[in-house]
Amino acid sequence: MTSKFPENFLWGGATAANQCEGAYQEGGKGMSLVDVLPTGPNGRMEALLNPNKAVETDYGFYPSHKSIDHFHHYQEDIKLFAEMGFKVYRLSISWPRIFPNGDEKIPNEAGLEFYDKVFAECKKYNIEPLVTINHFDTPLALLDKCNGWTDRVLIDYYLNFCEALFKRYKDVVKYWLTFNEINMILHLPFLGGGMDVTQASNPKQLQYQAAHHQLVASALATKLAHEINPDFQIGCMLAAGKTYPATPNPKDVFEAMKIDREGYFFVDVQSRGYYPNYAKSMFKKENINLKIEDTDEEILRKYTVDFISFSYYASKMTSADPEKMAETEGNVFPSLKNPYLKTSEWGWQTDALGMRVTMNDLYDRYQKPLFIVENGLGAKDTITEDGKIHDDYRIEYLRDNIEEMGNAIEDGVECLGYTSWGCIDLISAGTGEMAKRYGYIYVDRDNEGNGSLKRMKKDSFDWYKKVIASNGEDLA
Ligand code: P53
Numbered sequence: 001m002t003s004k005f006p007e008n009f010l011w012g013g014a015t016a017a018n019q020c021e022g023a024y025q026e027g028g029k030g031m032s033l034v035d036v037l038p039t040g041p042n043g044r045m046e047a048l049l050n051p052n053k054a055v056e057t058d059y060g061f062y063p064s065h066k067s068i069d070h071f072h073h074y075q076e077d078i079k080l081f082a083e084m085g086f087k088v089y090r091l092s093i094s095w096p097r098i099f100p101n102g103d104e105k106i107p108n109e110a111g112l113e114f115y116d117k118v119f120a121e122c123k124k125y126n127i128e129p130l131v132t133i134n135h136f137d138t139p140l141a142l143l144d145k146c147n148g149w150t151d152r153v154l155i156d157y158y159l160n161f162c163e164a165l166f167k168r169y170k171d172v173v174k175y176w177l178t179f180n181e182i183n184m185i186l187h188l189p190f191l192g193g194g195m196d197v198t199q200a201s202n203p204k205q206l207q208y209q210a211a212h213h214q215l216v217a218s219a220l221a222t223k224l225a226h227e228i229n230p231d232f233q234i235g236c237m238l239a240a241g242k243t244y245p246a247t248p249n250p251k252d253v254f255e256a257m258k259i260d261r262e263g264y265f266f267v268d269v270q271s272r273g274y275y276p277n278y279a280k281s282m283f284k285k286e287n288i289n290l291k292i293e294d295t296d297e298e299i300l301r302k303y304t305v306d307f308i309s310f311s312y313y314a315s316k317m318t319s320a321d322p323e324k325m326a327e328t329e330g331n332v333f334p335s336l337k338n339p340y341l342k343t344s345e346w347g348w349q350t351d352a353l354g355m356r357v358t359m360n361d362l363y364d365r366y367q368k369p370l371f372i373v374e375n376g377l378g379a380k381d382t383i384t385e386d387g388k389i390h391d392d393y394r395i396e397y398l399r400d401n402i403e404e405m406g407n408a409i410e411d412g413v414e415c416l417g418y419t420s421w422g423c424i425d426l427i428s429a430g431t432g433e434m435a436k437r438y439g440y441i442y443v444d445r446d447n448e449g450n451g452s453l454k455r456m457k458k459d460s461f462d463w464y465k466k467v468i469a470s471n472g473e474d475l476a
Helices: 043-047 051-056 070-084 109-124 141-146 153-168 180-188 191-192 202-228 250-272 277-285 296-302 321-327 352-366 392-411 460-468
Strands: 012-015 088-092 128-134 175-179 233-239 244-245 307-311 316-318 369-376 413-422 441-443 455-457
Touching: 012 070, 012 369, 043 191, 043 321, 070 109, 070 175, 070 321, 070 455, 070 460, 088 413, 109 128, 109 153, 109 250, 128 153, 128 369, 128 441, 141 153, 153 202, 175 202, 180 191, 180 233, 180 250, 191 202, 191 233, 202 233, 202 250, 202 296, 233 250, 250 277, 250 316, 321 369, 352 369, 352 392, 392 460, 413 455
Parallel strands: 012 088, 012 413, 088 128, 128 175, 175 233, 233 307, 244 316, 307 369, 369 413
Antiparallel strands: 441 455
């Protein structure tokens, strides 16, 4: 049987340092943003939205401090990834592990040594690393020092970090992502930008200023990367997912377009190389005055990304009627209930065909290869009497999404690879829970931090192994 997927398609899984490593004070590591966040759906969101308050609060238990202790289990974990046949492993490098306060000149050798070992382990199994440079992991010290990415000096700190990584891993890493879900700065500015906007008279002004700094930083990182190794492939990363109109009323359609542009804005700059007119017009209307330096425009224009990566979990639905939307506030991405879709235990509306729509949309818009770097179902798992985890709900989600990814490729979309999110169970970014699991590999640990940390294969483990072995043809 011939496969829809290209022969060298990169199958694998994704994690992020801040959600799996633990060892939060080992080897000279500084504090990460998540290290001051509590667990549990309610307290967590409040803390995310009021970071300065969160810093002062003693929550007692912090899920990230130990997490799944990947820091001490990386060999075992990567071995399991290899057993599934991973061709690629997406991981992030903890910035405060390399620069504990973010503003040091010299990198922390012990931090770099940990990633030396991780990459050596990947190489052993012929697994290509895909590295997210900043995945919700701006050093916490920079919140206090300068309110994170609101300050332009972050560009220098970030580039210093990039330089340390590009030089050290010149010959072992080829694929890099500059910022995880760069549009998250508009939704969760603390995780996205290490900043607190609660005191600002116009929070959007601060958020877009910080976004500008990240966009310039991303372009300069792309420049630096290609200077250090012309073979490096640099990607941007968007939290994607189409917004559907609640009705065929053109007002709803227009509203949906506006919401999608909030995300496309970032990729428009990173891939096309300039600020789109719709954004400039919106800045005027919303009284947003960006401080842009003379050379910024040229930098953005010259150093665009090589490929477009994105996360896709669900689609959203919107209405032009503010009363209707008011009910859905509180979610990171507010959405009305779409009657045609199923909802996950955490309220995300799963939509496999939406994957095909999103891929076609992004490819039409940018004409650059895509990389799906996050996709998956967060769900509760139970160990049954036979000692196994029968996660057929997860298999169903992944099967449907992978099938539609194949269909998008048949539509003509260029796609480099697919790394499903949380290939091993880890801490949820949004809720801080351990119970919201995405993995093929179960980790024995609960929301309160109890458990042996033992790893166990779920049914989806063998299923995904078959998917990879058949290059995406055998999804049964
Ligand atoms: P969790 C919200 C909405 C969409 C994507 O999310 C998001 C978030 C943040 O919670 O983030 C990405 O863990 C992110 C990962 C995160 C994953 O989605 O809340 O890149 O760090 O874990 C899933 O279920």
